[in-house]
């Protein structure tokens with residue numbers, strides 16, 4: 001007896017990043033929309049065929065998007081902000097919404113829609129904007145096209161549709177439209193379109209739709225709960241309609257379970273990877289007319305599934321519900337994992353055997369669905385999974401006794417600097433003698449095409465290690481000289497030897513592996529290749545001391561040692577699933593702690609530990625926040641508390657909402673915090689003032705993501721604003737983030753204006 005098997009969505013980008021390449025060719029003007037569509041059609045077809053071959057009984061359609069599925073949902077509902085309405089060509093308009101649109105000849109300059117993180121993943125979606133006079137109109141063309149295309153490949157399509165409540169909860173009121181409603185209040189105008197769509201799909205012979213409502217695993221206020229009740233009543237009553245599989249993922253339904261089980265939908269999908277504990281409750285709450293889709297294979301991580309563990313859950317469901325009412329699926333869409341392990345030809349064979357990417361996950365789902373009624377499943381898939389899992393568990397590469405012993409011996413005193421901030425600050429001021437409003441930058445300087453070319457040549461063994469090093473030294477020296485000319489106070493080495501702030505450290509630590517093709521979509525055409533943390537993390541030798549001491553040898557001004565913090569390394573990697581994340585984080589923190597000690601010993605007096613991703617690790621549910629923040633803060637403090645009082649610790653954070661975690665940021669107890677704030681025009685600072693931020697702080701004074709060069713007046717104005725709410729004794733002057741994406745000419749002009757503004761501030765604002 002077998003169960004129906006399916007997945008909730010497939011990676012779009014292609015095993016060789018075909019979509020990325022095709023998009024970028026199209027955007028550059030080298031190809032046409034037709035060329036792009038040929039590539040996209042081929043990708044969809046290929047992925048459906050892969051699912052068919054792997055024995056999926058039903059395949060997701062409409063999960064593919066040229067840029068983003070939330071943007072697609074907005075287009076489906078006619079939610080096109082007015083600034084784009086004059087763009088006639090639909091493809092041009094679609095990408096204009098995603099990326100902005102400039103046509104200097106016509107004097108057109110339309111700003112892109114906002115982008116933000118998709119729940120707690122590293123995928124970013126486009127935030128729909130609902131205007132005051134919003135008119136909703138249904139455009140189902142793409143959904144119907146996908147259904148037809150899928151059928152033509154011989155598979156049974158199940159359109160994936162972002163549900164109305166999640167759609168509205170993920171939207172925002174259009175900023176430029178006065179009186180724009182809170183999105184959730186317009187549910188009544190959106191529902192009829194979903195009903196029309198469902199009727200259309202039913203007529204088109206679609207049996208099941210996948211109604212994605214991931215917001216059901218978040219904390220909901222009463223208004224959102226009522227919205228859900230109303231939406232489900234409206235959607236399930238319309239006739240004709242397809243059967244509805246209500247999909248939830250990324251966490252537990254918890255108190256929202258009854259909303260889902262009383263929804264009247266025909267199946268409920270629950271994420272049993274992130275929240276296995278919800279199975280029991282779901283089984284008892286499920287009404288007789290509803291079947292259960294069990295999300296047993298992770299769409300979020302890259303580890304082979306423990307098939308026996310998953311099988312036990314599946315069997316439990318079958319025992320209660322019978323074989324007719326259970327299906328097997330991925331926990332969520334596989335958007336968040338790479339396509340195929342088989343594309344990794346250079347990966348360490350042992351580590352490779354532990355991995356499962358999208359293509360392999362399909363096989364795991366099929367095996368689970370086929371074994372659902374067996375008491376002790378047999379067969380190749382299970383035997384192999386057992387053998388590999390036990391070899392992974394036993395592998396000396398995942399357990400290093402010295403690392404374990406060290407983690408066990410961490411004490412509370414290792415988490416605290418030897419003196420409170422005031423005393424440290426006095427020692428640091430005496431040591432450095434910096435002026436008020438000291439100036440610095442965040443770390444990286446332009447990664448020019450020359451630098452990238454040299455790195456590529458070195459990686460391909462076209463130039464020797466020595467030649468590459470000489471080249472990097474020249475660049476570093478030039479960067480130090482440029483900063484002295486600009487008269488910056490605390491310098492950086494420029495990070496020319498780094499391509500990526502996490503990969504650079506992962507490559508120098510034990511316990512990490514790197515793929516060649518393990519790309520996942522971050523947004524649009526942008527992909528990232530997260531390192532894989534498979535084993536105990538250890539630092540075999542110093543990682544940054546040579547570059548730091550070389551840079552420091554070139555100047556008498558302090559040069560910051562530059563490290564990526566433990567939380568950011570964790571957050572931007574695929575992390576082992578056989579121990580709590582917090583434990584892996586402590587291992588990383590200990591490795592970095594040794595690096596700080598070595599830097600200090602080598603004479604580096606200022607050390608920055610970047611934590612741009614600290615906010616991203618925050619759990620979806622508020623009740624889980626305190627637990628995360630506790631170990632997150634402790635990991636940072638374990639990393640940094642090793643240094644002496646007169647060694648100055650900086651940290652840097654950017655591009656997140658920090659307002660809600662200010663308490664934790666204070667607890668980090670960094671001597672200096674540089675933080676993005678120019679895009680919100682320093683709004684964040686009043687929050688810092690309100691909570692009485694005690695240490696020193698450098699609110700970014702200009703946005704480095706734009707080529708625009710700020711004026712001295714503008715930067716001075718921001719410093720004035722900052723010194724109105726915080727003491728000028730606390731303030732540092734720095735850009736928002738690293739400068740690696742900018743040109744040298746922009747950097748020179750911007751920093752010149754910044755230093756001039758700081759000097760004016762010293763003269764005019766110093767006493768505040």
Ligand code: GLN
Nearest residue numbers: 442443444610612738739
């Ligand atoms: N030090 C890093 C840089 O300047 C920080 C990058 C980041 O915040 N994302 O590039």
Ligand code: ZN
Nearest residue numbers: 612654737738
């Ligand atoms: Zn940054």
